Amino acid sequence: MTSSGTTGPLDPAVAARLKRTADGLVPAIAQQYDTGEVLMLGWMDDEALHRTLTTGRATYWSRSRREYWVKGDTSGHVQHVKSVALDCDGDTVLVKVDQTGAACHTGDRTCFDADVLPLGK
Amino acid sequence: MTSSGTTGPLDPAVAARLKRTADGLVPAIAQQYDTGEVLMLGWMDDEALHRTLTTGRATYWSRSRREYWVKGDTSGHVQHVKSVALDCDGDTVLVKVDQTGAACHTGDRTCFDADVLPLGK
Numbered sequence: 001m002t003s004s005g006t007t008g009p010l011d012p013a014v015a016a017r018l019k020r021t022a023d024g025l026v027p028a029i030a031q032q033y034d035t036g037e038v039l040m041l042g043w044m045d046d047e048a049l050h051r052t053l054t055t056g057r058a059t060y061w062s063r064s065r066r067e068y069w070v071k072g073d074t075s076g077h078v079q080h081v082k083s084v085a086l087d088c089d090g091d092t093v094l095v096k097v098d099q100t101g102a103a104c105h106t107g108d109r110t111c112f113d114a115d116v117l118p119l120g121k
Numbered sequence: 122m123t124s125s126g127t128t129g130p131l132d133p134a135v136a137a138r139l140k141r142t143a144d145g146l147v148p149a150i151a152q153q154y155d156t157g158e159v160l161m162l163g164w165m166d167d168e169a170l171h172r173t174l175t176t177g178r179a180t181y182w183s184r185s186r187r188e189y190w191v192k193g194d195t196s197g198h199v200q201h202v203k204s205v206a207l208d209c210d211g212d213t214v215l216v217k218v219d220q221t222g223a224a225c226h227t228g229d230r231t232c233f234d235a236d237v238l239p240l241g242k
Contacts, residue, residue, distance in 0.1 A: 027148045027213075031159055035150075036156065036157020036158070037157070041212075053240055054240075083240070084237070085234075085235060086233070086238060087162065087232040087237055088226065088236070089232075090236075091231070092148075092233075094159055094233040106209050106210070111210075111213070112206040112215040113206075114209060115209070116206045118132075119177075119204070
């Protein structure tokens with residue numbers, strides 16, 4: 001543990017409020033801070049949330065690759081963190097970010113652009 | 122099964138694209154359609170998504186009560202569905218709604234108003 005603020009455990013007062021899935025994760029909604037666009041949903045464990053709060057870069061836990069994932073490290077499509085909030089029962093995180101380029105790996109601005117479902121059926 | 126469009130199973134073409142948790146659920150983000158506010162996150166199984174698409178009222182699966190939950194049936198704080206989209210890998214739903222009153226059971230407009238986390242620690 002160091003005093004740098006970028007390593008070490010999540011603030012215990014925050015950790016105590018988190019309600020995690022059986023996998024130890026909480027869903028994290030990424031929203032563009034100025035336009036309000038919902039960009040994507042990722043997953044965070046305590047360490048990913050800690051890194052998101054302390055490094056200024058949105059950091060997720062990849063369930064498929066089973067590793068931490070600093071958004072944009074590969075693609076350049078970085079998410080600069082503007083604010084982070086827990087919901088009323090501590091089981092969801094809302095991360096307001098400034099998204100560079102496309103949030104979606106398909107090249108779309110958001111992960112919700114391509115598959116709008118028909119209503120009424 | 123009926124032909125009314127309000128009962129019966131989810132459209133098989135949609136069901137085939139859904140990637141569910143081990144509990145058979147997908148997280149559903151509710152967003153105010155005009156202001157862009159992220160209101161809350163709920164959970165849907167296939168039937169809740171079907172009802173959301175066909176009834177015009179956002180309907181969730183309550184993990185704590187283990188029952189369907191038509192948002193606003195008790196509180197009057199109804200969510201009228203404007204659009205529904207799946208994300209790029211079919212594991213999250215974005216529901217744009219017109220929220221009557223408070224989305225949060227605490228009386229706050231959104232579930233993310235009360236617990237903003239400090240950055241940098």
